[in-house]
Amino acid sequence: xxxxxxxxxxxxxxxxxxxxxxxxxxxxxxxxxxxxxxxxxxxxxxxxxxxxxxxxxxxxxxxxxxxxxxxxxxxxxxxxxxxxxxxxxxxxxxxxxxxxxxxxxxxxxxxxxxxxxxxxxxx
Amino acid sequence: xxxxxxxxxxxxxxxxxxxxxxxxxxxxxxxxxxxxxxxxxxxxxxxxxxxxxxxxxxxxxxxxxxxxxxxxxxxxxxxxxxxxxxxxxxxxxxxxxxxxxxxxxx
Numbered sequence: 001x002x003x004x005x006x007x008x009x010x011x012x013x014x015x016x017x018x019x020x021x022x023x024x025x026x027x028x029x030x031x032x033x034x035x036x037x038x039x040x041x042x043x044x045x046x047x048x049x050x051x052x053x054x055x056x057x058x059x060x061x062x063x064x065x066x067x068x069x070x071x072x073x074x075x076x077x078x079x080x081x082x083x084x085x086x087x088x089x090x091x092x093x094x095x096x097x098x099x100x101x102x103x104x105x106x107x108x109x110x111x112x113x114x115x116x117x118x119x120x121x122x123x
Numbered sequence: 124x125x126x127x128x129x130x131x132x133x134x135x136x137x138x139x140x141x142x143x144x145x146x147x148x149x150x151x152x153x154x155x156x157x158x159x160x161x162x163x164x165x166x167x168x169x170x171x172x173x174x175x176x177x178x179x180x181x182x183x184x185x186x187x188x189x190x191x192x193x194x195x196x197x198x199x200x201x202x203x204x205x206x207x208x209x210x211x212x213x214x215x216x217x218x219x220x221x222x223x224x225x226x227x228x229x
Contacts, residue, residue: 060218110159
């Protein structure tokens with residue numbers, strides 16, 4: 001059974017860099033895309049971005065170049081880095097596995113999620 | 124960006140009731156559409172993928188359907204463990220987007 005364990009600093013000041021990690025156990029990073037999704041009362045569920053099996057990144061344009069998602073296969077870990085944070089980045093952050101259910105059509109869904117990390121940005 | 128609009132925002136039903144939640148996409152997403160259920164303090168859980176395909180381990184009382192850009196999630200007989208918030212999501216293109224959620228209580 002695949003398990004995603006998130007960790008990282010949850011309290012930041014404005015302009016600092018958010019750094020979160022997601023350790024994958026019980027399965028491989030290979031063969032899947034990996035996403036970060038955040039949730040806040042104001043914005044609901046918001047897709048931050050993904051890293052594909054081949055290492056291609058796709059990011060939400062709303063984050064204006066502040067976001068980097070990377071993976072370390074040797075550590076079985078996916079990471080999120082968000083620079084120049086503001087109060088608007090305060091949210092519950094989730095990592096999630098994007099499973100492809102149909103290779104031909106590219107049909108995907110987030111079938112495994114981490115436990116979530118509460119991030120608060122204050123001035 | 125594709126906007127996903129759910130209705131209703133919340134509903135209250137009795138155990139055994141048939142519950143229907145809808146989601147409309149602002150443009151065609153074909154069957155690149157998923158439903159999730161989130162209980163308080165937990166991460167979302169995948170229920171339906173590809174508009175109508177039941178995720179492994181999900182009870183058969185859940186079903187999904189599509190008509191154009193309108194999608195429905197049906198719970199045929201609401202159970203106490205079904206309380207929480209339901210979200211729709213499109214995986215047609217980037218950025219992926221979610222509905223605002225439908226809160227279900229008993």
